[in-house]
Amino acid sequence: MEKQDNLDNINQPEEVRVGVYVCHCGGNISDVVDTKAVVEAASKHPNVKIARDYVFMCSDPGQKLIIDDIRENNINRVVVSACSPTLHETTFRKALRRAELNPYLYEHINIREQDSWVHKGDHEGATAKAIRLTMAGVEKIARQDPLEPIVVNAEGHVVVIGAGVAGMRAALALSRRGLGVTLIEKSAQMGGRTRELDTVYPTEEKAADIIAQLEKAVRDAKVDVRLNSEVEAIEGFIGNFEILIKSADSKTAKARAGAIIMATGFNHYVPYEGEFGYRQSPEVLTLPEFNKLLTELPPSQKLTYKGREIRSIGFIHCVGSRQTEGIHQPQPDGKVNDYCSRVCCTSALHTIHRTLDRFPDLHIYDLYKDIRTYGRGHEDYYERASKRGVLFFRYTDDGLPVFTPPQKDKTATLTVKDVLTWNEEVTIPVDMVVLVTGMMPRNIANLITMLKLPIGADRFLQEVHPKLRPVELANNGILVAGTCQGPMDITECSSAAGAAAAKVSILLSKDTIEMDPFVARVDTARCDGCQLCLAECEYKGALTMAENRAKVNPALCAGCGSCVAVCPTRAINVAGWTLDQFDAMIDAIGAEETESELVPA
Amino acid sequence: MSGQNNNTKILLITTMISSYPGANTVGQARLQYSPGTYIIRVPDPVVFPESFYMRCFEKGIDGIIIMSSGSDCPYEGAYRRLSERVGRVYNRMKESGIDPSCLKLTTICTVCKAAFLKEINEMQANVIKARSTQKESAA
Numbered sequence: 001m002e003k004q005d006n007l008d009n010i011n012q013p014e015e016v017r018v019g020v021y022v023c024h025c026g027g028n029i030s031d032v033v034d035t036k037a038v039v040e041a042a043s044k045h046p047n048v049k050i051a052r053d054y055v056f057m058c059s060d061p062g063q064k065l066i067i068d069d070i071r072e073n074n075i076n077r078v079v080v081s082a083c084s085p086t087l088h089e090t091t092f093r094k095a096l097r098r099a100e101l102n103p104y105l106y107e108h109i110n111i112r113e114q115d116s117w118v119h120k121g122d123h124e125g126a127t128a129k130a131i132r133l134t135m136a137g138v139e140k141i142a143r144q145d146p147l148e149p150i151v152v153n154a155e156g157h158v159v160v161i162g163a164g165v166a167g168m169r170a171a172l173a174l175s176r177r178g179l180g181v182t183l184i185e186k187s188a189q190m191g192g193r194t195r196e197l198d199t200v201y202p203t204e205e206k207a208a209d210i211i212a213q214l215e216k217a218v219r220d221a222k223v224d225v226r227l228n229s230e231v232e233a234i235e236g237f238i239g240n241f242e243i244l245i246k247s248a249d250s251k252t253a254k255a256r257a258g259a260i261i262m263a264t265g266f267n268h269y270v271p272y273e274g275e276f277g278y279r280q281s282p283e284v285l286t287l288p289e290f291n292k293l294l295t296e297l298p299p300s301q302k303l304t305y306k307g308r309e310i311r312s313i314g315f316i317h318c319v320g321s322r323q324t325e326g327i328h329q330p331q332p333d334g335k336v337n338d339y340c341s342r343v344c345c346t347s348a349l350h351t352i353h354r355t356l357d358r359f360p361d362l363h364i365y366d367l368y369k370d371i372r373t374y375g376r377g378h379e380d381y382y383e384r385a386s387k388r389g390v391l392f393f394r395y396t397d398d399g400l401p402v403f404t405p406p407q408k409d410k411t412a413t414l415t416v417k418d419v420l421t422w423n424e425e426v427t428i429p430v431d432m433v434v435l436v437t438g439m440m441p442r443n444i445a446n447l448i449t450m451l452k453l454p455i456g457a458d459r460f461l462q463e464v465h466p467k468l469r470p471v472e473l474a475n476n477g478i479l480v481a482g483t484c485q486g487p488m489d490i491t492e493c494s495s496a497a498g499a500a501a502a503k504v505s506i507l508l509s510k511d512t513i514e515m516d517p518f519v520a521r522v523d524t525a526r527c528d529g530c531q532l533c534l535a536e537c538e539y540k541g542a543l544t545m546a547e548n549r550a551k552v553n554p555a556l557c558a559g560c561g562s563c564v565a566v567c568p569t570r571a572i573n574v575a576g577w578t579l580d581q582f583d584a585m586i587d588a589i590g591a592e593e594t595e596s597e598l599v600p601a
Numbered sequence: 602m603s604g605q606n607n608n609t610k611i612l613l614i615t616t617m618i619s620s621y622p623g624a625n626t627v628g629q630a631r632l633q634y635s636p637g638t639y640i641i642r643v644p645d646p647v648v649f650p651e652s653f654y655m656r657c658f659e660k661g662i663d664g665i666i667i668m669s670s671g672s673d674c675p676y677e678g679a680y681r682r683l684s685e686r687v688g689r690v691y692n693r694m695k696e697s698g699i700d701p702s703c704l705k706l707t708t709i710c711t712v713c714k715a716a717f718l719k720e721i722n723e724m725q726a727n728v729i730k731a732r733s734t735q736k737e738s739a740a
Binding site for chain 2: 084085086110112113114115117118119120121122125126128129132133136452453454456457462463464465467468469473474518536538539558559560561562564565566574577579582583585586587589590591592594595
């Protein structure tokens with residue numbers, strides 16, 4: 001009775017006629033789950049008009065069964081119990097569309113990865129589970145309204161923020177695909193951090209040459225480059241962003257964009273005063289400072305610094321990276337940088353080779369936690385360094401190297417408990433210490449606040465998923481490229497930029513953008529205007545009030561459902577995932593029948 | 602661990618982007634666990650009000666594991682809201698005489714196979730213990 005009441009609450013003028021299709025998956029499912037028993041149980045549900053099992057539901061004949069039932073038997077809701085929805089949910093939605101049924105009147109139940117494959121020794125238990133899950137699917141889809149994709153107009157223009165290698169590569173790729181691009185750069189030049197480098201690994205090309213080539217290509221491609229400029233304000237949503245750009249001379253300009261690519265780059269970690277003698281002893285430099293010194297040094301037989309000849313250098317890895325709470329000094333937000341900056345091992349070894357190429361008689365000592373030369377050709381730098389006489393010492397966090405500044409007649413020293421020689425304490429005289437510093441996220445607080453961008457525990461911008469959606473943010477229409485997302489080298493930045501540009505190109509390939517309809521939706525008849533939902537929404541403009549009722553802008557809503565939980569009248573729900581649907585699913589799962597009652601002997 | 606499920610019903614609330622694919626990874630590895638586990642997927646568990654969890658217990662669910670994306674949650678502020686809400690559910694569970702160990706908020710990613718199984722095993726043990734304590738109290 002309660003179920004019927006729930007069904008009456010939604011707008012369903014037609015009779016709900018559910019078709020249930022149970023897949024054998026060629027034995028992957030049916031060797032464990034009694035698919036006939038699932039069909040028999042489903043058939044007893046008053047809304048299930050047809051229930052079938054088949055050897056491969058995803059095959060053409062399998063899909064045809066569904067299409068024929070929709071056309072000939074007036075099935076208007078479909079449940080398929082099969083493999084994971086990540087594999088075939090789209091397949092079956094397309095089948096529904098071919099049968100001219102709304103593709104969202106479909107529920108996919110996973111009885112393979114989450115049932116038959118994980119309960120092999122318990123046929124009765126697996127079958128009972130398949131029955132309960134299938135019934136839950138029936139209850140959910142019986143309460144499902146037809147949904148339509150959200151369609152918004154799309155500007156064929158993209159704004160890329162940051163003109164380092166990632167930003168330039170993304171801008172170039174987008175322009176070559178026929179999209180308009182505005183490239184906004186805070187500084188006076190393109191090139192970003194790459195401009196600080198002399199040569200780059202693993203190709204040993206001149207960084208300046210790479211930048212010059214890219215810059216020429218970007219200019220030739222007619223990208224609208226805005227140097228000395230910053231984003232002042234951003235309004236709008238996917239397909240329709242409006243960006244106010246302010247230049248250093250306070251002039252403003254507006255750009256309209258269908259999508260935004262964040263390529264804002266990174267900052268070098270700056271050691272605190274006294275960290276391995278930094279800023280207290282002139283002998284201690286960071287890796288970027290040493291690289292600059294090396295680049296600017298006039299041709300000479302000897303390496304000199306502040307009037308002193310340098311005969312030995314100690315490099316200390318992992319300064320500002322892979323930090324441990326309680327051992328390292330936290331950042332202003334109270335957190336240590338526990339992440340690996342990834343690129344600094346190869347970067348340090350590359351610098352060591354540059355140094356030895358010019359000053360082959362130098363003694364170089366390399367103090368490391370782990371050498372992580374992970375990229376193609378990177379390990380070669382490590383092997384060659386050993387062959388060239390670089391001495392490696394391995395330390396751990398409970399035995400950090402200790403820097404002692406030079407005394408009257410003694411040079412500075414580094415003391416380290418070397419793990420490679422069973423914690424033997426070694427004191428190394430050094431004329432210079434180079435701190436191999438890692439990457440920190442650049443301060444883009446204004447953009448984070450304006451766009452409500454998600455940041456991870458490491459404070460870098462956080463993609464939706466590192467493998468499944470690696471260059472997309474949860475904010476629709478905003479993508480990431482390069483080191484604003486996390487430490488990566490130039491090769492990886494270029495790949496990320498290409499991926500972001502490809503995603504945007506697909507997104508803006510038509511005049512309109514179609515998005516999944518799974519965003520918040522308000523039943524205005526139920527909404528009492530209490531505004532509790534507004535306080536929960538983190539996405540600016542996604543939820544507003546209109547005529548004393550909550551109103552959703554579907555293009556701005558991320559579909560998280562934060563608003564849903566606080567609504568006292570259940571007026572607001574995420575379309576396709578309503579609380580009434582979840583309640584009905586729980587009723588089906590929690591139903592009292594025992595396994596033996598569900599599964600016939 | 603297979604077969605013996607002591608007729609417990611454990612609800613696993615998973616996120617579409619993280620723990621649901623994680624549950625699939627466990628399946629692809631053919632790791633075995635009790636069939637008394639029912640996985641539902643949601644965009645984010647923050648969608649559920651406190652009353653949803655209480656209703657689950659009323660309707661025959663013995664234990665609930667919320668497998669969130671934790672601090673990696675892509676939705677701004679959602680994990681903080683979820684953890685605050687779960688805190689309030691614990692209070693309601695105590696008021697209703699339900700053992701709070703029958704609800705757990707945890708973080709599971711796409712490859713957390715061992716953690717996924719550990720959470721299920723621990724929740725089963727918690728549910729069985731809670732049942733036995735309840736029986737003793739009733740006696």
